[in-house]
Amino acid sequence: MKKRIPYVDGSKLLLLGVAGLSALSILGLLATVVWMSLRTGVPGQPFSYTLGNYISLLTDPYSYRVMVTTLEFSAVTIAVSVPLGFVFAWFIERTDLPCKALAMSLLSIGILFPTFLKAMGWVFLLHPRIGVINIFLMQLFGLKNNPLNIATVPGIGFVEGLTLAPLAYVMISAALRSMNPALVEAASIHGVSKLRTLLRVELPLVWPALFSAVIWMLTVAIAAFDVPAVIGMANNIFTFSTAVYFMINPNEGLPRYGLSGAYGTIMVGLSLVLMIPYFTALRQSHRYQIISGKSYQSRLVELGRWWLLGWGLLALYLLLAFILPLLAIFWVSLLPYVQIPSRQALSVASFERYTAVAFDHALLRAGLNTLLLMVAVPTLIVVISSAISWIVTRSRMRGRVLLDAIAFLPHPVPHLLFALAIAYFALLVSDVIPLYGTIFVLLAVYVICWISFGTRVLNNSMIQVHRELEEAAQVGGVSTFRILWKVILPLIRPGVVYAWIWTSLSAYRELTMAVLLASPKSQVLSTYIWGQWHGGGLGDAAAIAVVMMAIMSPLVASFWFYARRQQHIASSV
Amino acid sequence: MIGIHSLTKTFKSGAHAVRAVDQVDLHVNEKEFFVLLGLSGSGKTTLLRCVAGLEKAEAGEILLGEQMVSSAERGIFVPPEDRGIGMVFQSYAVWPHMTVFDNVAFPLTNGKRRLARSKVRDRVMGALELVQLSGIEDRPVPFLSGGQQQRVALARALAVEPRVLLMDEPLSNLDARLREEVRDEIRGLAKKLGITVLYVTHDQVEAMALADRIAVMSAGKILQTGGPQDLYHFPLSRSVGEFLGSMNEFEGTVQNDGCVKTDLGVVHCAVPDGAPREVIVAIRPEDVSLSRDPSGLSNEFSAQLESQLFLGDITVYHLSANGKKMRGKTTSVDRRLEAGGRVYVRLPAEKLKIFTR
Ligand SMILES: Nc1ncnc2c1ncn2[C@@H]1O[C@H](COP(=O)(O)OP(=O)(O)O)[C@@H](O)[C@H]1O
Numbered sequence: 017m018k019k020r021i022p023y024v025d026g027s028k029l030l031l032l033g034v035a036g037l038s039a040l041s042i043l044g045l046l047a048t049v050v051w052m053s054l055r056t057g058v059p060g061q062p063f064s065y066t067l068g069n070y071i072s073l074l075t076d077p078y079s080y081r082v083m084v085t086t087l088e089f090s091a092v093t094i095a096v097s098v099p100l101g102f103v104f105a106w107f108i109e110r111t112d113l114p115c116k117a118l119a120m121s122l123l124s125i126g127i128l129f130p131t132f133l134k135a136m137g138w139v140f141l142l143h144p145r146i147g148v149i150n151i152f153l154m155q156l157f158g159l160k161n162n163p164l165n166i167a168t169v170p171g172i173g174f175v176e177g178l179t180l181a182p183l184a185y186v187m188i189s190a191a192l193r194s195m196n197p198a199l200v201e202a203a204s205i206h207g208v209s210k211l212r213t214l215l216r217v218e219l220p221l222v223w224p225a226l227f228s229a230v231i232w233m234l235t236v237a238i239a240a241f242d243v244p245a246v247i248g249m250a251n252n253i254f255t256f257s258t259a260v261y262f263m264i265n266p267n268e269g270l271p272r273y274g275l276s277g278a279y280g281t282i283m284v285g286l287s288l289v290l291m292i293p294y295f296t297a298l299r300q301s302h303r304y305q306i307i308s309g310k311s312y313q314s315r316l317v318e319l320g321r322w323w324l325l326g327w328g329l330l331a332l333y334l335l336l337a338f339i340l341p342l343l344a345i346f347w348v349s350l351l352p353y354v355q356i357p358s359r360q361a362l363s364v365a366s367f368e369r370y371t372a373v374a375f376d377h378a379l380l381r382a383g384l385n386t387l388l389l390m391v392a393v394p395t396l397i398v399v400i401s402s403a404i405s406w407i408v409t410r411s412r413m414r415g416r417v418l419l420d421a422i423a424f425l426p427h428p429v430p431h432l433l434f435a436l437a438i439a440y441f442a443l444l445v446s447d448v449i450p451l452y453g454t455i456f457v458l459l460a461v462y463v464i465c466w467i468s469f470g471t472r473v474l475n476n477s478m479i480q481v482h483r484e485l486e487e488a489a490q491v492g493g494v495s496t497f498r499i500l501w502k503v504i505l506p507l508i509r510p511g512v513v514y515a516w517i518w519t520s521l522s523a524y525r526e527l528t529m530a531v532l533l534a535s536p537k538s539q540v541l542s543t544y545i546w547g548q549w550h551g552g553g554l555g556d557a558a559a560i561a562v563v564m565m566a567i568m569s570p571l572v573a574s575f576w577f578y579a580r581r582q583q584h585i586a587s588s589v
Numbered sequence: 590m591i592g593i594h595s596l597t598k599t600f601k602s603g604a605h606a607v608r609a610v611d612q613v614d615l616h617v618n619e620k621e622f623f624v625l626l627g628l629s630g631s632g633k634t635t636l637l638r639c640v641a642g643l644e645k646a647e648a649g650e651i652l653l654g655e656q657m658v659s660s661a662e663r664g665i666f667v668p669p670e671d672r673g674i675g676m677v678f679q680s681y682a683v684w685p686h687m688t689v690f691d692n693v694a695f696p697l698t699n700g701k702r703r704l705a706r707s708k709v710r711d712r713v714m715g716a717l718e719l720v721q722l723s724g725i726e727d728r729p730v731p732f733l734s735g736g737q738q739q740r741v742a743l744a745r746a747l748a749v750e751p752r753v754l755l756m757d758e759p760l761s762n763l764d765a766r767l768r769e770e771v772r773d774e775i776r777g778l779a780k781k782l783g784i785t786v787l788y789v790t791h792d793q794v795e796a797m798a799l800a801d802r803i804a805v806m807s808a809g810k811i812l813q814t815g816g817p818q819d820l821y822h823f824p825l826s827r828s829v830g831e832f833l834g835s836m837n838e839f840e841g842t843v844q845n846d847g848c849v850k851t852d853l854g855v856v857h858c859a860v861p862d863g864a865p866r867e868v869i870v871a872i873r874p875e876d877v878s879l880s881r882d883p884s885g886l887s888n889e890f891s892a893q894l895e896s897q898l899f900l901g902d903i904t905v906y907h908l909s910a911n912g913k914k915m916r917g918k919t920t921s922v923d924r925r926l927e928a929g930g931r932v933y934v935r936l937p938a939e940k941l942k943i944f945t946r
């Protein structure tokens with residue numbers, strides 16, 4: 017007879033190992049940020065523990081300028097993205113706007129195109145010297161000075177706000193969709209006008225969701241790197257993120273890891289503190305939701321001819337956020353130097369850059385590296401997230417809630433900091449393991465940061481698989497690992513494919529983490545464009561960007577195919 | 590075959606705890622068809638899942654045959670796959686991404702005790718034949734009807750040739766007609782194969798049709814165990830009696846002569862020794878006999894026939910005697926009885942049940 021032998025399932029141990037290792041990596045990297053803030057010097061060299069980094073941070077007026085810039089930038093970002101998101105969400109969820117599916121597709125696809133490319137486009141449009149619109153206006157009205165300037169804090173915030181509007185739309189529309197329509201109908205039955213209902217009933221009800229969207233936009237804005245880097249850095253405008261980058265990649269002198277760690281620690285703290293109001297508001301908004309019955313459809317506002325306004329706004333948005341910047345990039349890529357569209361400019365336009373780019377070996381290597389990441393990163397994420405999500409949603413292990421919380425951490429915490437930490441770590445161990453500057457560092461940090469996304473999606477899918485489907489296999493003697501592989505994963509395949517494609521696309525467009533970690537031998541497409549851009553090769557950068565987007569389009573289409581079937585877009589926030 | 594000794598299982602959610610199974614003792618014999626009957630939430634599923642090894646009890650023991658599979662006190666816990674059980678779940682739990690054949694074969698090809706490839710086919714086809722699903726083994730299960738899916742689940746559970754078959758309300762998702770058909774098949778199959786079955790349901794008709802013995806559960810405890818007839822005719826408590834079928838109940842006081850004084854009048858019956866003075870006298874509607882003229886036997890009372898309800902196989906009478914409402918039920922219709930008329934009801938002493946209040 018067996019006595020007190022705890023039953024151990026080998027495959028359960030494997031899952032636990034994978035999940036545990038990932039959780040440790042996340043916590044380890046966060047701890048590294050704090051640790052480096054308390055050390056002097058460059059990793060690998062003699063050091064001492066110090067509070068000096070914090071002291072210099074607090075005493076340097078530059079820090080305060082960065083802080084004010086970040087706040088101002090975030091405020092403009094929120095002021096642009098949240099109202100836009102709300103308007104779109106209202107038109108799509110609450111009215112009989114025609115062709116809603118198309119409107120949703122157009123908005124969501126916008127999220128997928130690389131943000132830094134859109135930022136480049138805006139530089140081509142509104143740069144004080146080379147901006148096409150500026151030149152056009154100056155010629156038209158015979159002005160001496162440029163009338164508009166994108167390279168200002170509000171300008172950067174405006175562009176960031178445009179790129180984040182779809183995210184705000186997704187968050188707010190999810191809230192609108194699940195709000196109990198009876199609450200609104202009760203008002204209209206009693207003869208309250210539409211506008212009043214909107215202002216007095218609907219808005220207060222979605223207020224918590226709106227507030228949580230605002231908080232989330234704030235964390236995203238604080239973490240944002242692409243737009244402030246592309247537009248701001250060359251003009252000496254620094255937010256927290258770009259300041260951290262600049263400390264590691266200064267124009268002159270040694271990288272200041274300690275100080276960047278101090279900045280990083282403050283950013284980690286800030287993003288975690290912001291999660292408190294975020295989740296409080298979210299819980300509040302869940303309380304207003306309908307409990308049962310998806311079929312409960314609220315009556316839609318009949319727009320009549322006002323549908324033109326809805327689509328007009330949408331078209332204007334797409335023009336500004338998407339079409340104009342991308343057209344500008346395409347236009348610049350055809351020209352020897354930036355000029356406004358004219359017959360004369362058209363006569364010198366050519367595809368010369370593209371042929372030159374096609375034979376660039378460094379670019380080819382960057383492309384191959386990108387491809388590697390696009391396959392390896394999503395695959396690893398799906399494997400790891402499956403393990404974590406299984407433990408969180410299906411098992412009854414102690415500590416699974418904690419595991420879920422840890423897996424969520426990289427969501428609010430700026431990814432730049434994870435990259436910073438892993439760079440520091442790779443430098444520290446570079447004598448033992450020559451990791452620093454290799455593509456594997458990028459691989460590791462991408463995976464670690466996007467586990468949060470993978471687990472959000474897979475948690476959602478797995479929770480929908482009936483427990484008894486798994487237990488039936490368990491009673492039949494099938495091991496946990498095989499149950500996961502042969503029963504659960506096939507059943508949640510749409511979710512898995514969705515997570516895979518999304519992270520693959522993210523790996524394709526990622527700049528923030530790559531720019532901190534890529535060395536000459538581990539360039540990827542985004543860093544290659546970034547390098548060209550900063551080296552002054554605007555035209556070449558534009559040409560590669562166009563190629564990059566052309567390659568991306570079929571991927572986006574395939575993503576959209578799955579996302580629509582899944583109605584999974586909401587979890588991508 | 591199955592021995593359960595003072596088994597206790599508590600669920601804790603936050604501050605409050607639910608004792609889903611409370612000190613349960615149970616013995617199921619070899620080859621017996623044993624039914625756990627109780628209202629929803631009474632702990633049947635939890636008890637069944639403890640036997641399966643899907644829940645771990647915090648106290649008590651479970652024996653399967655000679656094997657101790659769960660003993661909190663001795664730290665023994667045998668996982669489900671080593672208990673030699675088959676299980677049919679309430680939701681069928683057939684895997685929607687597999688064909689009928691693969692569903693039945695999956696535990697045999699991926700489970701702990703795998704069969705040789707050559708044997709799998711025979712075993713699966715054999716199981717499918719038992720449940721009359723031969724010929725559709727290549728169909729994906731989502732295209733099957735509810736009844737067919739239920740059979741797939743049954744075939745899957747039988748294919749592993751379990752010592753014990755556990756079923757959790759396997760018929761509750763089927764429509765009424767199909768339910769009866771599959772019910773009778775399940776019993777026939779269990780008897781033909783000679784396996785031990787532990788079966789959970791909340792439907793007393795289903796329980797009585799299936800069971801060799803029934804245990805009635807309530808609030809985590811077993812109220813009474815016995816054969817269907819025992820339970821129906823000789824319930825030990827009012828709640829067991831009510832659960833197995835409707836009853837007319839009269840509050841009464843036991844008198845010194847052994848009769849019970851009720852609102853109806855004085856009722857002659859066999860009051861068990863040790864019964865308290867305040868009792869309830871109960872009788873099932875079909876035991877109430879009804880006639881237009883008095884018969885002169887004991888326990889006969891005059892009553893008013895308020896209405897009668899013809900249901901085809903039976904007729905239900907709504908009566909009122911001495912201001913007390915009661916119901917009678919009979920298979921033979923006396924055409925002379927009319928609503929509003931006077932009738933005589935008789936409560937045969939041997940059919941009366943005495944419960945404490
Ligand atoms: N996993 C669980 N967590 C918490 N409480 C549970 C769980 N499963 C069952 N219960 C509770 O235990 C009691 C018995 O449930 P159950 O065994 O499912 O009853 P039945 O099958 O008789 O309907 C109920 O009060 C139920 O709410």
Ligand SMILES: [Mg+2]
Pocket residue numbers: 630633634635
């Ligand atoms: Mg149950």
